[in-house]
Amino acid sequence: MSHQSATGIAVLSQGRAAVLEEAIGPTGVRIRNLPKTEPVAGAVAVSIRASSINHLDLWMISGAQKVTPPRVLAADGAGVVETSGDPAWKPGDEVVVFPTLCCWECEWCKAGQNVRCAKFGVIGEQSDGTACELFHVDARNIFRKPKALTWEEAAAFPLTFLTAWRMLTTRARLKAGEKVLVVGAGAGVAVAAISIAKHLGARVFATSRSEAKRRRAIELGAEAAFDSAEYSKQVREATGGGVDVVFEHVGAATLQESMRSTVWGGRIVSCGSTSGVKAEITMPRLFWAQIDLLGSTMGNAGEFKSVLEAIDNGLRPVVDRVYPLADVQAALTRLDAAEQFGKVVFSLEG
Numbered sequence: 001m002s003h004q005s006a007t008g009i010a011v012l013s014q015g016r017a018a019v020l021e022e023a024i025g026p027t028g029v030r031i032r033n034l035p036k037t038e039p040v041a042g043a044v045a046v047s048i049r050a051s052s053i054n055h056l057d058l059w060m061i062s063g064a065q066k067v068t069p070p071r072v073l074a075a076d077g078a079g080v081v082e083t084s085g086d087p088a089w090k091p092g093d094e095v096v097v098f099p100t101l102c103c104w105e106c107e108w109c110k111a112g113q114n115v116r117c118a119k120f121g122v123i124g125e126q127s128d129g130t131a132c133e134l135f136h137v138d139a140r141n142i143f144r145k146p147k148a149l150t151w152e153e154a155a156a157f158p159l160t161f162l163t164a165w166r167m168l169t170t171r172a173r174l175k176a177g178e179k180v181l182v183v184g185a186g187a188g189v190a191v192a193a194i195s196i197a198k199h200l201g202a203r204v205f206a207t208s209r210s211e212a213k214r215r216r217a218i219e220l221g222a223e224a225a226f227d228s229a230e231y232s233k234q235v236r237e238a239t240g241g242g243v244d245v246v247f248e249h250v251g252a253a254t255l256q257e258s259m260r261s262t263v264w265g266g267r268i269v270s271c272g273s274t275s276g277v278k279a280e281i282t283m284p285r286l287f288w289a290q291i292d293l294l295g296s297t298m299g300n301a302g303e304f305k306s307v308l309e310a311i312d313n314g315l316r317p318v319v320d321r322v323y324p325l326a327d328v329q330a331a332l333t334r335l336d337a338a339e340q341f342g343k344v345v346f347s348l349e350g
């Protein structure tokens, strides 16, 4: 149940924990009590105050990811340093976890390109996760918690904001004043994208099947929000010809409409394909409109620092609902039904 980095520091999830035991859906995840140990040199043991799940956890509990149970869920966590095996941190420090795994020692990691590390992965998939009382991790995975955020907010932002930040800035090079369409508003990463795009000074448009979520997207700063069925005509009309960037994570069900929604030379950036792994595209649209089709996943530590700076400058995550850890099955069921707007969070307090 551990991920050894190249430096030998294992990720460990201890105490009360939400453990995937059988990949049969939410009922296969159970609360267990795992033994507690002291952190090794270079690691920090964080007493988790809040943790948050992502669509990845649904892939895991359904058996779509190739992981061998038991596995503690969740990539996102925030808490208080309980014991430190690294002089950079001391007990009582309030921290958030950088939600990815890498070796920190290879040429790519040293060049700040953690995403290219051969050991790159995500906490809670290639290792145990943060849905636990006490989380041991490499001290380099720990960052100071933004002061302005509650514990629930601090657990809500890491993976989705890191992913959406890299997609919109590093990959799609979104500029102030440009128009961006966020499809599937409601998903944690899409809600992050709306907030980040607004923060960067872009004009934001959104799509959702749900009228309530379209309303929430507009409250969050979208100029207009459209139904998910054949939105491209409405997008082109509302934007005077199309958007500069489309933020994609739905994939198969929406990619064609997303390609019809851009201006000439538009950029489409995708971090996922929740509607199925194979998508069909109309090739002439791709080359005639000179569209850039960009893939992206998670992000680098430097991008995480940029997110933390943006939070200090007012960027905020959206918490959909907070559950006690004991209600992990209900939380997963809500995410599976796509009822959420923003992030589903566990509180470990009380």
Ligand SMILES: [Zn+2]
Pocket: 102, 103, 104, 105, 106, 107, 108, 109, 110, 117, 118, 119
């Ligand atoms: Zn590396």
